Amino acid sequence: MKLVVQVKLLPTLEQAAALEATLRACNRAATHVASAAFDRGVKDRNGLQKLLYTDIKAKFGLSAQPAVRVVKKVVDAYATQAAQARAGLLGKTTSSRYRRAMSSPVGFRPEAAQPFDDRCLSWQSDARTISIWTVGGRMKNIRYTGSADQLKVLHEHRKGESDLVRRGGKWFLIATCDLPEPDVTEPADWIGVDRGIVNLATTSDGTNYQGRGLRRYRYWCALKRAELQKKQTCSATRRLARRSKKEQRHATHLNHRISKEIVSVAQRTGRGIAVEELDGIRERVRLRRDQRGTLSSWPFYQLGQYLAYKAKRAGVVFLEVDARHTSQRCPRCGHTERANRPARDHFCCRRCGLAGPADVVAGVNVRDRARSAWAFVTMPVPFAPA
Structure with a gap:
């Protein structure tokens, strides 16, 4: 690799x-x-x-x-x-x-x-x-x-x-x-990872990596940039130059730390890692004007990249699955409805009553889809007589 x-x-x-x-x-x-x-x-x-x-x-x-x-x-x-x-x-x-x-x-x-x-x-x-x-x-x-x-x-x-x-x-x-690629072993199970803004990553095991600290830091950096740009002095310009990419480096460090922890758990337990395929998310999701900048600059893609290459380096299987309705589908009965998620943080199935944190439920749905997708990929091709 x-x-x-x-x-x-x-x-x-x-x-x-x-x-x-x-x-x-x-x-x-x-x-x-x-x-x-x-x-x-x-x-x-x-x-x-x-x-x-x-x-x-x-x-x-x-x-x-x-x-x-x-x-x-x-x-x-x-x-x-x-x-x-x-x-x-x-x-x-x-x-x-x-x-x-x-x-x-x-x-x-x-x-x-x-x-x-x-x-x-x-x-x-x-x-x-x-x-x-x-x-x-x-x-x-x-x-x-x-x-x-x-x-x-x-x-x-x-x-x-x-x-x-x-x-x-x-x-x-x-x-x-x-680097030589390590041997990839058959996964015993999967860790589903749901990525988001409020919670940077939530696994199907219930591990939650909150984004509150990063959100506050980015907000403080935006205020600091606006304050320095307003001054329009040479010293303010020098300070802006010194601070350039500092926010980006902070987010990169967090993504490295999160991906390293998830991959180490997967490697220790012999499981694979599954994430949502977020290609085209800007076209699929309609947002308010004040939310667009946050979604466009949030490091979803980078976290997925880090998970992919660290998993490959550790010999852990990495898989992307369909992201549709992962936060609205009940993993127990399969009922899918927008009302299943009455609030951002809560999930409650309208049919069977299953309730829990919404991001954990999404991670479980990602894990279940990875199980189905992997079983289909590894299914032997039936022999067709000539």
């Missing part, structure tokens, strides 16, 4: 200046290649490399392998744009957003991430240093650091490209690691 590991670089002032000049040169070259690809209608790797390889080496001071990486970066960007357009992520073909995206070449920020392969970047694991190509020549002995677990995975399983990133004035390398 593919995994990325992020390490922090600790360059000197001279090394940082060389890295910055390299990143800016590569992104200027990428913008030039993207513009030429758009004007000439050539967006395949071989065609672009044949047209522009010599040009970008001469104009931007890149050596052979970085020039190849720049072309590949542009090809990947156009491939991503085409995939987004096919999936409808850029809106309808008649929308102004779609027209803006498709009627102009892809652009690259001056400090956008730049990939380096083993010809341009080498790792010295024992010394915890790297040697990297720059526009000013090969830069050696750049120190890096990270957590013990990350460094162990990096040194044992690193394979492929690494991306050089500058974020908030700090330098990072994001390396691709190829």
Whole structure:
């Protein structure tokens, strides 16, 4: 399985200046290649490399392998744009957003991430240093650091490209690691997980991870941003810059912690993990105007991603099931009605009288659907005589 590991670089002032000049040169070259690809209608790797390889080496001071990486970066960007357009992520073909995206070449920020392969970047694991190509020549002995677990995975399983990133004035390398996949065992049962806003996650076992703290923190961050933006002073701008992505990091930390606990319980008890499939939730759910921002920015998808990759790494089966009426269906008699959930936190079946916390009932319904879906998937195909 593919995994990325992020390490922090600790360059000197001279090394940082060389890295910055390299990143800016590569992104200027990428913008030039993207513009030429758009004007000439050539967006395949071989065609672009044949047209522009010599040009970008001469104009931007890149050596052979970085020039190849720049072309590949542009090809990947156009491939991503085409995939987004096919999936409808850029809106309808008649929308102004779609027209803006498709009627102009892809652009690259001056400090956008730049990939380096083993010809341009080498790792010295024992010394915890790297040697990297720059526009000013090969830069050696750049120190890096990270957590013990990350460094162990990096040194044992690193394979492929690494991306050089500058974020908030700090330098990072994001390396691709190829880990062996553990054997997946047949699940003895399932843990159903219901995701929400009031409760970030609720399992069919009754474990509840409340979202009250995150909701209050996000509200406080919104007030703080508004207060600083209103001042319009240099010091307020600096504080806003320092606080950027702090709220996102907090939500990411919570999702990591929740997913780690759920996966560890599933691994210890020999069960699989089932979640609701929330694709298209914005189209299915009608909300008040004041609720739209909360739903759009809440990290449902990220929690599902973390559960999926942590489960895969632990050898736990992960499954997505149909999300329709999980909070309105009675898991005992199967009666489904909106009135079964008279309040947000309470469930009471109008037919058989089963009552309990609404999110736990939803988690039980997710678990039951996973049981049925898994039994169907693993059902042997009957033999058909010729």
